[in-house]
Structures are given as C-alpha cells and as structure tokens.
Amino acid sequence: MSELDQRVLVPADSRDALDFAKGELRRPNRGARRSWDRPVVRIVAGLLLPAIILIVWQVVTTNGLVPPYRLPTPVSVLQAGIELAETGQLWTHIAISVQRVLLGFAIGSVIGLAAAGVVGLSRLGDVLLSPTLAAVRAVPSLAWVPLLILWMQIGEESKVTLIAIGAFFPVYTTVASALRHVDPQLVEAGRSFSLRGWSLFRIVQLPAVVPSVVSGLRLALAQAWLFLVAAELIASSMGLGFLLTDSQNSGRVDRILLSIVLLALLGTVTNGVLALAEKYLLRRWV
Numbered sequence: 001m002s003e004l005d006q007r008v009l010v011p012a013d014s015r016d017a018l019d020f021a022k023g024e025l026r027r028p029n030r031g032a033r034r035s036w037d038r039p040v041v042r043i044v045a046g047l048l049l050p051a052i053i054l055i056v057w058q059v060v061t062t063n064g065l066v067p068p069y070r071l072p073t074p075v076s077v078l079q080a081g082i083e084l085a086e087t088g089q090l091w092t093h094i095a096i097s098v099q100r101v102l103l104g105f106a107i108g109s110v111i112g113l114a115a116a117g118v119v120g121l122s123r124l125g126d127v128l129l130s131p132t133l134a135a136v137r138a139v140p141s142l143a144w145v146p147l148l149i150l151w152m153q154i155g156e157e158s159k160v161t162l163i164a165i166g167a168f169f170p171v172y173t174t175v176a177s178a179l180r181h182v183d184p185q186l187v188e189a190g191r192s193f194s195l196r197g198w199s200l201f202r203i204v205q206l207p208a209v210v211p212s213v214v215s216g217l218r219l220a221l222a223q224a225w226l227f228l229v230a231a232e233l234i235a236s237s238m239g240l241g242f243l244l245t246d247s248q249n250s251g252r253v254d255r256i257l258l259s260i261v262l263l264a265l266l267g268t269v270t271n272g273v274l275a276l277a278e279k280y281l282l283r284r285w286v
Helices: 003-009 012-036 039-062 074-087 089-121 123-137 141-152 156-180 184-192 197-234 240-250 253-285
Strands: none
Touching (some): 074 089, 074 253, 089 156, 089 197, 141 156, 141 197, 156 197, 184 197
C-alpha cells in the first residue's frame, strides 16, 4: 500500500500520531548507529571475543580438561615470551619477520599496481597478460619454494620474492577489475573536457578506484603474512615461522602458541596502519 493510500484510509489525528511515532522510531536508530561508530565502542566490542576466548582457555587448562602438553595455560605462553625476550631472541625473530613482510609487500604491491594499470587500462594488455597471470595465480604458494631455493639459494632473496608473489595478486586482481569497471560516463565526461592519458587517469579514473586500491593493499598485506610463514617454515634460521618449526621439533607447545599470537597481533597492527592510511586517502581522493 502506498503512502498516499495510507493517508486516505488513516484519519488526520491518527496520521499525526503515526508521523510522530515514525520520527521517534528513527531517532534511536540514528543514535545507535552513531554510538556503534565511535572508536572506543568499536575497540571495546572488538576485544570482547578475544577476552572470552582467553577466559575459556584459562578455565579449560587450569581445570585439567585439556592436558598441558596439548594446550598450555595462557600464563605459560606469556612466560615463554618473557624468556625469549630476556635473551633477545624474540625481538630478533619479530624484526626479521616484519622486515621480510614489509619488503615483500612493497615490491609485490608496486608490481601489482603496474600490472593492474596495464591490464585495466589497455585492452591489448588485458588480452596478453590476463590468461597467463590467472594461471600463475592458481599455483600454490608452497610450489614456488623449491624453485626459488634452486634459483636464489636459502637467503633473504628467496623469502622476499615468495612474499612479493603473495602480495602481487590481491593488488593486481582488485585494482585491474576496478579500472575495467570505471563508469564509462565519467570517462566520456573527462574526455569532453579534453582530458587524455595521465590527466584523465589522475583526475577521473584514479579517484574512482582509490577504495579498491586500498582494499587490494589490505588483502595483499594479509597474504604477505601467510606467505611469510610458508617461506620461513621451510627454509629459514630466524623469524616467527622458524620459531614455529623449531618449537614443534622441540615439543614446546607454549612457544608455538606464542608464535601464532604474535603473528595475529602483528597482522592486526599492520592492518590498522593501512586502515589509517585508507581514511586519509579517501578524504584526499574521494
């Protein structure tokens, strides 16, 4: 039933009451939406589930529901971290892993943006590159490890290259798709103002794909952490991935959990930094 039909069937005094009720119903919704968007509320709400997991973890381990050799207590994991920090090993593992991730992420993202520009802005580039890149994308990450070790030996180059491969594809696929789907009317409007080449890309196409660029970078960063573990699990003598493997061989479940927690925390921190950059870029370009 349309709003006009409702006004015909509902008496005038009832209509006034209905309009008042609608207004009263809308106000709390807007207020609730604003309250959930507050940074403090979002942080507290985001920490709620980890806190529950930590409490359950503490309960099941202290009550003997799970044996310590399978799941140590949170305090044991914290003590393992303190032990490694006192000897300096923990900071070395963290620094090396962060360095590898940032280098691989930067290299893979830059190459991914360049490839996305060629494929997204050029029909010829799309025809020539898309099938090959789609095939390479289907190769599992671990399949690259033997080849990279053969070519680059067991050094930083092979690990950074593997991470760069992992960071390349999220940026490439996201940005190339966004460039191909830029509103043609916007492009035609830019060309009507004599915009061509770089000026058309900078003024019309780039602002249209900035959200996709940031999304691709955030996905690439998460993928870089995944590929870091794949690289360090197989061929490394330092780093959090090596700490995982070494702890498994020595039966230190507390250090295994410590490595997993650190990877989660580092991934969250780096993602938060990109989230701040996203806000700046969206204010600047969108």
